[in-house]
Amino acid sequence: MAQRQPLIAGNWKMNLNHLEAIGLVQKIAFSLPEKYFAKVEVAVLPPFVDIRSIQTLVDGDKLLLKYGAQDLSPHDSGAYTGDVSGPMLAKLGCTYVTVGHSERREYHGEDDALVNKKVKAALKHGVTPIFCLGERLDVRDAGGHVEHCTTQLVEGLKGLTAEQVAGVVIAYEPVWAIGTGKVASSADAQEVCAALRAKLAELHGDEVASTVRVLYGGSVKSGNIAELIGQKDVDGALVGGASLDADEFAKLCALAAGGPLP
Numbered sequence: 001m002a003q004r005q006p007l008i009a010g011n012w013k014m015n016l017n018h019l020e021a022i023g024l025v026q027k028i029a030f031s032l033p034e035k036y037f038a039k040v041e042v043a044v045l046p047p048f049v050d051i052r053s054i055q056t057l058v059d060g061d062k063l064l065l066k067y068g069a070q071d072l073s074p075h076d077s078g079a080y081t082g083d084v085s086g087p088m089l090a091k092l093g094c095t096y097v098t099v100g101h102s103e104r105r106e107y108h109g110e111d112d113a114l115v116n117k118k119v120k121a122a123l124k125h126g127v128t129p130i131f132c133l134g135e136r137l138d139v140r141d142a143g144g145h146v147e148h149c150t151t152q153l154v155e156g157l158k159g160l161t162a163e164q165v166a167g168v169v170i171a172y173e174p175v176w177a178i179g180t181g182k183v184a185s186s187a188d189a190q191e192v193c194a195a196l197r198a199k200l201a202e203l204h205g206d207e208v209a210s211t212v213r214v215l216y217g218g219s220v221k222s223g224n225i226a227e228l229i230g231q232k233d234v235d236g237a238l239v240g241g242a243s244l245d246a247d248e249f250a251k252l253c254a255l256a257a258g259g260p261l262p
């Protein structure tokens with residue numbers, strides 16, 4: 001079975017200008033000694049306007065931290081006012097881009113078909129999509145969460161080859177746990193992450209399923225990361241609020257790496 005390196009990705013959402021971004025990345029790099037990066041991959045996902053500054057800092061100081069974006073256009077270029085393309089992100093050295101975040105689905109009307117195009121656009125340009133999916137509270141209360149999530153998975157990965165699927169990161173983010181302080185229990189997270197992996201195995205075989213990293217996201221912090229990441233099918237976390245505090249984020253990454261705390 002493939003060895004999956006844990007990934008902790010900080011989704012900054014619409015927070016921090018480029019000067020604040022530089023400050024936060026410097027603090028994270030200072031707080032998290034290099035040895036941790038051998039055990040856990042750490043990435044930050046700032047707003048578009050911060051990326052160039054972070055690239056300069058990461059390249060200049062040879063930081064081991066990766067970075068990426070929070071969205072991309074399904075198109076490569078053209079008359080799409082306000083959009084940012086995969087080639088632009090690739091040129092800036094982005095490793096990751098989140099696709100299909102529930103806030104994009106809710107506030108920008110993104111549906112599974114568009115998410116699927118964005119996953120393909122990211123892969124086409126060598127930027128790893130962190131493909132987000134998850135159920136709303138009413139769906140969970142009705143007991144439909146596993147089916148909802150596996151359906152989103154199938155729709156979002158439609159038309160991809162097994163090799164392409166192996167290059168995607170999945171993030172299970174139950175909508176009711178995002179920014180609410182209500183973290184899914186580790187058993188809840190494991191249930192859905194395992195079901196997603198089983199669906200990947202059904203569609204693309206065991207090797208692909210055992211290669212793909214499945215993250216959990218929703219109110220993750222240093223106090224709950226160890227239990228979440230201790231689950232068999234949870235390979236890391238997509239962290240919102242807690243990724244804006246350098247000490248907390250460094251602590252969280254250190255715990256994901258198995259400690260000790262820096």
Ligand SMILES: O=C(CO)COP(=O)(O)O
Nearest residue numbers: 011178179218219240241
């Ligand atoms: O949406 C999230 C990460 O993408 C989760 O946000 P919080 O960690 O703030 O709940």
